[in-house]
Amino acid sequence: xxDNNFVIRILSSVVILFIFSFATYFSDLSFYxxxxxxxxxxxxxxxxxTQGSRILYVFxxxxxxxxxxxxxxLYNLPQGKYTLVWLILTIWSIDIAAYLxxxxxxxxxxxxxxxxxxxxxxxxxxxxxxxxxxxxxxIFLGLFSVFYSPIVGLAIATLAxxxxxxxxxxxxxYDIKDSGSxxxxxxxxxxxxxxxxxxxxxIAIHVS
Numbered sequence: 001x002x003d004n005n006f007v008i009r010i011l012s013s014v015v016i017l018f019i020f021s022f023a024t025y026f027s028d029l030s031f032y033x034x035x036x037x038x039x040x041x042x043x044x045x046x047x048x049x050t051q052g053s054r055i056l057y058v059f060x061x062x063x064x065x066x067x068x069x070x071x072x073x074l075y076n077l078p079q080g081k082y083t084l085v086w087l088i089l090t091i092w093s094i095d096i097a098a099y100l101x102x103x104x105x106x107x108x109x110x111x112x113x114x115x116x117x118x119x120x121x122x123x124x125x126x127x128x129x130x131x132x133x134x135x136x137x138x139i140f141l142g143l144f145s146v147f148y149s150p151i152v153g154l155a156i157a158t159l160a161x162x163x164x165x166x167x168x169x170x171x172x173x174y175d176i177k178d179s180g181s182x183x184x185x186x187x188x189x190x191x192x193x194x195x196x197x198x199x200x201x202x203i204a205i206h207v208s
Contacts, residue, residue, distance in 0.1 A: 012183050017088055020034065020084070024085065041188075041189040043064060045179040046060050046063065046064060046179075049171065066201055067193060067197050068200075071084065079143070082141050083137075083207060086136075086141060086143065087200070090133040090134065090137070093130075094126045097128060099125075101122050101124060101126075105121035106119060115165055127158065130156045133156075137149070159199045160195040162197075164194050164195060167179070167197075
């Protein structure tokens, strides 16, 4: 079952990458419509996830508004389109590496109360993927200094996992497994965008 789910996650990620790349390079309007759609769907899922709790509205700014605003900011930079596609590929690679390392090496859980499936071996895989992808972005796209790129890659992988834990904590509080079911193998839009909560603002600050 896990293998089948992994294949579904991969296929969904490929489709997401295609849609995002097409919207990014087709026109400004298509990109802004995509981000608007993500924000709207995320907002509906957040309302469902938190059962309409007004107390948590402020957290919606962190989990929804900030990462989407960061993606728009990156889009408008000189190398913004390349940066966005690179970021998507990096997050995708981190997700895959974390899954494969965690499944094959197992080991101690990071915080089973919040996220039962996250292991330290999975985090190691995520970090390695983040470093490799960031070095790639440094060499071929000139996004970062090659000397500092491993540090940036480490930060991206760690913050991507932190974003996942942040959403998982909210789901545990309200005893909900997924924020939605619109994306096969992933769940809802929030479940797919949680890795961008902290990484997108970081990259927006770093490459500006």
